[in-house]
Amino acid sequence: MKHQEPRMGSNRTGVQMSPLDARRMHDQHVEAAPAVLQLPAAAAGADVRARYIADAGTVGSVPPPGSVKGVLNTGVAMLSGNNPQLLLDRLGERLAFERTATRICDALITKVRTLQGDDGDALVPLDILLSMREQEAEHFALVARCVEQLGGDSTAQTPAGDLAGVESSGLLQAVADPRTSVAQSLHALLISELADNSGWEMLVALAAAHKHTAMLREFERALERERAHLQYVKAWFERHTLGAPAAPEVPGGAHWTAPDSR
Numbered sequence: 178m179k180h181q182e183p184r185m186g187s188n189r190t191g192v193q194m195s196p197l198d199a200r201r202m203h204d205q206h207v208e209a210a211p212a213v214l215q216l217p218a219a220a221a222g223a224d225v226r227a228r229y230i231a232d233a234g235t236v237g238s239v240p241p242p243g244s245v246k247g248v249l250n251t252g253v254a255m256l257s258g259n260n261p262q263l264l265l266d267r268l269g270e271r272l273a274f275e276r277t278a279t280r281i282c283d284a285l286i287t288k289v290r291t292l293q294g295d296d297g298d299a300l301v302p303l304d305i306l307l308s309m310r311e312q313e314a315e316h317f318a319l320v321a322r323c324v325e326q327l328g329g330d331s332t333a334q335t336p337a338g339d340l341a342g343v344e345s346s347g348l349l350q351a352v353a354d355p356r357t358s359v360a361q362s363l364h365a366l367l368i369s370e371l372a373d374n375s376g377w378e379m380l381v382a383l384a385a386a387h388k389h390t391a392m393l394r395e396f397e398r399a400l401e402r403e404r405a406h407l408q409y410v411k412a413w414f415e416r417h418t419l420g421a422p423a424a425p426e427v428p429g430g431a432h433w434t435a436p437d438s439r
């Protein structure tokens with residue numbers, strides 16, 4: 178497989194490339210210290226950012242339910258002290274994230290096929306990666322269905338959905354970059370799966386708190402699949418990085434669930 182290992186090359190980004198400038202910068206010390214080492218109040222642009230923060234509004238809003246059933250459900254939930262918009266916002270987040278997760282898998286599948294071929298014994302088994310992609314797409318459809326059941330609009334972008342789109346776009350860029358290796362792409366996918374696991378845990382907790390029993394069961398099942406995704410991706414990344422020969426195993430005896438086996 179080509180360019181799996183980082184190679185030595187003519188990288189000129191480091192301070193060692195210019196010893197005289199490095200010495201001058203060291204002598205000036207505090208003045209020239211990178212902004213990351215300074216306290217926020219002293220960092221360049223902090224006062225400008227503070228003015229923007231003080232004047233800024235919020236990132237969008239959760240739209241009210243458009244259907245009669247949704248209005249009724251929302252009204253009952255609000256009277257009972259629940260915040261239905263909280264659940265709708267988090268569902269919007271999962272919706273945005275699962276959409277990007279599916280695209281990340283698509284990009285990685287193309288990369289693995291190109292660099293590794295269809296070799297079933299290779300470091301990233303294509304059949305598992307394809308199943309993972311199908312499950313991400315199924316999770317997207319599941320969340321869209323749940324939003325509709327609550328009377329919400331699954332095409333609306335909620336505040337948390339907006340943020341998830343922005344946050345995950347960098348991961349997609351990393352995997353879609355034709356120069357990144359399978360190992361580098363797996364690192365981006367690992368971050369995605371970690372966030373995905375945390376997101377589904379939150380949805381499970383919210384469904385339980387809002388007493389949506391049927392949703393709770395479906396979310397628990399999605400979380401179980403996402404836990405398996407995480408273990409596989411972690412194992413693949415470790416094998417690429419450490420060269421460990423062992424096949425990836427899912428701790429706790431959990432088995433890989435094919436998308437069509439319910």
Ligand SMILES: [Fe+2]
Nearest residue numbers: 370373403406
């Ligand atoms: Fe996943």
